[in-house]
Amino acid sequence: MRVKSFFKKIGSSIVTKDIFEDKNLSRRLYKYFLTGLFIRLIFLPFLFQRDLLSTYQRAAETVFAGNFGSDFQQMLTNVIHSIYLFIIKSIFPAINKLSPVLLEKDTWISWISFNSSYNVFTALALFKILYLIFDVVCMFLILRLSFDSEPENKLRVFKFWMFNPFVIFILYVFARHDIIGILATLVALLLAKKNRKYWAIIVLAFGIALRFFPIMILPLFIFYLARTKKDYIILSVIGISGLAAVELFSYFYFGGSVIFSLLNAQHFDYILSSKLELVVHDRIFIFVAVYIIIILSFLHIRKKSFDIFLNYGAIIYLAYVSLCYFHPQYMLWTVPFLIIIFIRRKSLLYYHWIQFALLLIILIYWGDLVTKFVFAPIDHKFFVYLAGPIPIINLFYSPAKFVNIFRSIFTGVSLWMIYLIYKDNKKILADELKNKEN
Amino acid sequence: MKRISFAVKTIILVFLAVLILPLLAGCRGIFYIPGASYGYYIWEEDSKVFVEWSADRKDSKFDGRISTDGKITEYKLNEWEEENDVIKVGEDKIEFSATLDSQDYSDGFSFTLQDYTYLEFDLKMNDDYDLSRTNIGGFLENPEESVFKVEKGYFDQLKEKPWYRKHPFSEFFSKLFSNKYFTFVYLFILGIIIIEILRITVFISRRRKIIGLVISYAVLILVEICIYFILKFLIR
Numbered sequence: 001m002r003v004k005s006f007f008k009k010i011g012s013s014i015v016t017k018d019i020f021e022d023k024n025l026s027r028r029l030y031k032y033f034l035t036g037l038f039i040r041l042i043f044l045p046f047l048f049q050r051d052l053l054s055t056y057q058r059a060a061e062t063v064f065a066g067n068f069g070s071d072f073q074q075m076l077t078n079v080i081h082s083i084y085l086f087i088i089k090s091i092f093p094a095i096n097k098l099s100p101v102l103l104e105k106d107t108w109i110s111w112i113s114f115n116s117s118y119n120v121f122t123a124l125a126l127f128k129i130l131y132l133i134f135d136v137v138c139m140f141l142i143l144r145l146s147f148d149s150e151p152e153n154k155l156r157v158f159k160f161w162m163f164n165p166f167v168i169f170i171l172y173v174f175a176r177h178d179i180i181g182i183l184a185t186l187v188a189l190l191l192a193k194k195n196r197k198y199w200a201i202i203v204l205a206f207g208i209a210l211r212f213f214p215i216m217i218l219p220l221f222i223f224y225l226a227r228t229k230k231d232y233i234i235l236s237v238i239g240i241s242g243l244a245a246v247e248l249f250s251y252f253y254f255g256g257s258v259i260f261s262l263l264n265a266q267h268f269d270y271i272l273s274s275k276l277e278l279v280v281h282d283r284i285f286i287f288v289a290v291y292i293i294i295i296l297s298f299l300h301i302r303k304k305s306f307d308i309f310l311n312y313g314a315i316i317y318l319a320y321v322s323l324c325y326f327h328p329q330y331m332l333w334t335v336p337f338l339i340i341i342f343i344r345r346k347s348l349l350y351y352h353w354i355q356f357a358l359l360l361i362i363l364i365y366w367g368d369l370v371t372k373f374v375f376a377p378i379d380h381k382f383f384v385y386l387a388g389p390i391p392i393i394n395l396f397y398s399p400a401k402f403v404n405i406f407r408s409i410f411t412g413v414s415l416w417m418i419y420l421i422y423k424d425n426k427k428i429l430a431d432e433l434k435n436k437e438n
Numbered sequence: 439m440k441r442i443s444f445a446v447k448t449i450i451l452v453f454l455a456v457l458i459l460p461l462l463a464g465c466r467g468i469f470y471i472p473g474a475s476y477g478y479y480i481w482e483e484d485s486k487v488f489v490e491w492s493a494d495r496k497d498s499k500f501d502g503r504i505s506t507d508g509k510i511t512e513y514k515l516n517e518w519e520e521e522n523d524v525i526k527v528g529e530d531k532i533e534f535s536a537t538l539d540s541q542d543y544s545d546g547f548s549f550t551l552q553d554y555t556y557l558e559f560d561l562k563m564n565d566d567y568d569l570s571r572t573n574i575g576g577f578l579e580n581p582e583e584s585v586f587k588v589e590k591g592y593f594d595q596l597k598e599k600p601w602y603r604k605h606p607f608s609e610f611f612s613k614l615f616s617n618k619y620f621t622f623v624y625l626f627i628l629g630i631i632i633i634e635i636l637r638i639t640v641f642i643s644r645r646r647k648i649i650g651l652v653i654s655y656a657v658l659i660l661v662e663i664c665i666y667f668i669l670k671f672l673i674r
Contacts, residue, residue: 031639
């Protein structure tokens, strides 16, 4: 009896009580979980984008060569990868055998050697299992993000995550590590939902130190959680403390500033990539202006519900990918927010799939590395010498124009999604007002 | 249910589209896209030997020599530009020099032979040898030496080469087999997931679920054994 209640408790804590206690719902959840897992595993050992190898090469520098500063711009992410690499190298000799490849400085030689090694599938599967672990944790956290006492909708949210094309593509085809930062953000969101304001901001600060991206929603957290003027100051200070800690550590340990290094990196320029040229030196960075409008509009909502807060998270990340140069993995940041909104506005789900189809076309212009080379583990020689999509398009039309037409459609679709979310905000506010009057 | 079947159809279509690409490269004598592919493409069709080259619309120079112990009886030029491209055809030798650019996607020629036992090729791209881009009879059927010989009957032998011995399948199967512990654990996990899905969807309504499960696991083990022998056969 005790054992039964123990497992019951565990089950409830994983899939939430209301789903666990409904046999039909828990069976459906299990079915979605298995099918989603199956799709993920199909891609796990066979495909990757070069950046995965670079990430593990930096971790190998730390683990095999003891160089702690191999990736000082993403220090915490490197620590996580290094610990994981240390564990898998201790368990699987295949990873140890790969150490010369991982420590090879020449990017082309290391890439060729990695792809041509006989155990490339094992290595890829092991490398990506780290992301699978984070993904699994995320999928069960997302269940708790919204729709309390609506288990059917919770289950739909779970389904949208399990079968989300961006999640599958970015984590298991592209193999990027953004899921680590997303997990921290999800934990922060859950804490914010439970009004644990300091813990929420502390975890978010950790997320910012992991992957800079959550800084975009830091003002939303502060405006949502702060109740007094003092709160605004304390939460702001805590919010940037993660980054400040990394900065201090890097200053004393490496003798250099990580923040200025990030600000001077091309990635920061992406934020400033869309601009209106005025006169002489005067220009307006469009995303910065739009971002301020979004933040101010959130600030001016008197009663900020948690759903509105999530909607604004989606708006910010959608605005970013609409207006700025971005890498495919940045799209992952929109997903946790969007899948909640899909329940209320089904049309957004279709637009999300359109976004994915468009992204696959936009990918073309990032070149061979993100297109045909993704398949290189299967047979690197075949995919290296196969004609790439750019030369084929170039036979008929300018590839840049071709891709940018689809890029513009992508922006149009994303901006339309923002409008739909804005309408959803208005509906939520109106419903809340109605409930209050009743 | 309808939507799920649509999603499944879409996945199958995408999967087939991905498969078509390597098949296109392997099913015909040789497949290349003028102006997008880069390298030499040599094949035989109706007793004619075709030598063509293509570049991805960049300025490129292709020159070389083909000689034989037999006799070259006739030749035909393909996409030849007299102002840039030069060819000298002797009784047992062809020498050529040609350029490609953003407007000129590919050049080539074909010829017939008599009483020969071999063909010797000395082919350069931009004054250098690039053997990985010299495809003889099939995509990625590359020579091992800069100046190489092709025996009579080579092209016919190549046509008999099965698909699983060609890129990318040969490499893929070879990696799967040489890494067999991983492959079989991986396939077993996939199998378990499928059986679990069957258990909660198909077997759940049956009275004797255990029989379905036992049969499924027996089938999975059989499939694994079959895959082992199939892979062994494919890479032998």
